[in-house]
Amino acid sequence: MPKIVVVDDEAIFRRGLRAMIASWDSEWEVVGDAKDGYEALELLQQLTPDVLLTDIRMPKMDGLQLQTIARERFPKLQCVVISGYEDFSYLQQSMRSGAKDYIMKPVEREELTRVLDKLKEELRTRGASPAPEAPKDDRQLRQQASDGLSAGIMRGSLHQQDLDLLSQLGIELSEPYFNCLVIKLDKESVARERYTQSDPSLFQLYIQQFVQEILDHRMPGFSFVFSESEVAALVNMPDTNMDALLELAESIRRQIKSLSNLTVTIGIGRPVKGFESMTVPFREAGIALLYRLVVGGDKVIDYRNAAQNHLLKAEVKKWSWESLDKAIHEGRRDEAERLAELTIGELCAKAGTPELVHQQICKLLIQCYELSEELGLTRDWLGEKDIRTLLVEICSISSSTELIEVCRTLLGSLTSGIAEGSKPTERDPIQLAERYLEKHYHEPLALKDLADKVFLNAAYFSTLYKQRTGKTFVERLTELRVEEAKRRLASTDEKILGIAEMTGFSNIRHFNRVFKNEAGVTPKEYREEVRSRR
Incomplete structure (x- = not known):
């Protein structure tokens, strides 16, 4: 009969878990419960249970500290953690430290029974024929690979050891060409109540696992959570033909929508030869994804088309950015600021809706961002601010006067940077x-x-x-x-x-x-x- 200890700082919650376990499976024996980590350690020493079911957030000693100490003292103990959505970062740390599984609050009977059924079977198998301990858990290898790729992309360089780590996971990327997908959840596709009660990381984990399953069947690749709002997928290709990759991306988009009632927008870069060049298509996929603000979500956006503005042609265009764009490229700040006031003022007067104003300005700013990236001026231009944050701020402005002033300042600042950078004697x-x-x-x-x-x-x-x-x-x-x-x-x-x-x-x-x-x-x-x- 497997034995379990329950740990939570709320007595009513401990009683509820005891009752839930007892009513479901008489083979499980709840041998004790504790209100914090210190009490739990004493019970573990006295009762030697098979499973520890512990909350993450507790006074005195939290679930993470308890898990770390328990693993050292009781190596065979299986740990399951309980977490609220707001504590998801703690849950991730706990899983990396070796927790067997997790359950989200409020605890549902079906989820608890699923986890305990799985543990009971593992305990029965272990008792019959102990398996040798693996040198390294796949979950740890996957996390290490994800962290390595994320860090490499952020610093702009990837190395052979990142590929070697993927090989240890059984993911062989031996074709000569590489590309990248960046998948972003369309937040508006999630009911407000469902989204606010959940940690965004949960959605990203679901999308990442879904993408990896499709890659495993369709194309060599590796998916990983890149940020709280984005999943990235590294893909390996025999040549530069994009048809199969575009079909794969459309399949991901359609199936996620069909199975979960969520929609995603997917940005795709251009293929490059050699793994070390992977940061280029990743950057392009991110830029393609920015065009979501212009063309809407629930789409696959190919950087090649977005960069050529094939997706952005309006039926009627009563204004033009050409003169402004020319002034920016030539580094003429006074002219750029004058034209920004003139053209954005005209846009606000003639556009039929606020959404159209924001779409057109986002289009312009994305193009400016691409230019600043090419010239290495983004940090000087935007400082610590991310381009996504800037676009969200722009779309929240409802005053035409404020919008004109913000854009005039932004475009003037970029133009100055271009002017300074174009003078060889003034470059450092x-x-x-x-x-x-x-x-x-x-x-x-x-x-x-x-x-x-x-x-x-x-x-x-x-x-x-x-x-x-x-x-x-x-x-x-x-x-x-x-x-x-x-x-x-x-x-x-x-x-x-x-x-x-x-x-x-x-x-x-x-x-x-x-x-x-x-x-x-x-x-x-x-x-x-x-x-x-x-």
Whole structure:
């Protein structure tokens, strides 16, 4: 007879769970209940149950702390966590720490019985023939792969070890071309009550799992939750033909709508050759997705069409952005601000609805965002603000005067940035050199190569670089390579020879010598030291 301990700080909730379990299956024995983690640990020691059913949020010691300690003291104990929607981030931490399953509040009888049935069967099987413990749980590998891909996309670079991790999950991406889907839930498709009572992360997890199931049957790929509102899917393709991928995306959209009454909008980038270039289609898929504000949701938006404005042609267009667009591109701020006032004022006067005004301005701002991304000016233009946040703010403005002023300031600021960036003497060559080094440190690089990139004489560049950074070009290049080598040594099982090659060292002897000069130990010794401290 399997034994279970229930932990929750509310007595009425503990009694309810006891009654629910007893009325469903007499084989389960609730041997005790506790109001917090400290009481629970005493019961676990005295009663040695098979399962711990614990709430996440409790006074004194919460469910996460209880789970961590219980796993150390009672390795065979199975843990199931109970969480409210508002505590979903805690639930995710708990699952990563080894919780067997979770139940959302308010607890429904069907969900509780499903979880306990599954646990009872596992306990029965384990008792009959103990299975050897797997070296690493698939869930942990998947989370590690998701975190690695998300971090790589954010920093603008992906590496071979990210592919290797997917291979450990049985996901082989051996075709030469890669592309990306970004899937976003259309919030308006969810009933207000249903959405406000749920954590958005729950919807993303559902979409991610659904997308992965379709990928498993249709196309090599890996889906992961990229943010609280977006799911990304990395896909592998034999060539640049997009027909199969567009069909796949439409299938995802239709089936999610059919099975769950939810709608999603999907952005798709353009295929690139080589995994390391994956950040490009991801950025394009994100830009395509922004056009949802213009064309509406429940669609698959192909970046190729969105970029060419095939989706955005209005039947009647009584205004034009051409003169404004030209002034922005040419860096003429006064003219850009004047035209912004004129054309947006005309738009507000002639458009039939507020929605049409917002759609057209969002279209313009998305195009400006693409331009700023190409020129590397987005951070200077928008600061810490995300383009999505900006568009939402624009769509909340109902005053034409306020709208004109906000857009005039925004477009004027971008135009100034373009004007400054177009003057070679005013661009910062050291910042440009640093950015280039951080992306290309693993390639064969000489001082002259970098000087040519920033249009400076090599001797002058060398002196200027040392004055501004306090380091020589070689010292900085070595620093970047050794830091990356340290990261790989600590977090992967790659061979040292492979790490040397991937971080830009011509041979293993040179790598060993330089690494020891910088770190004080050999690469092998460094790896052993780091792992001994874990």
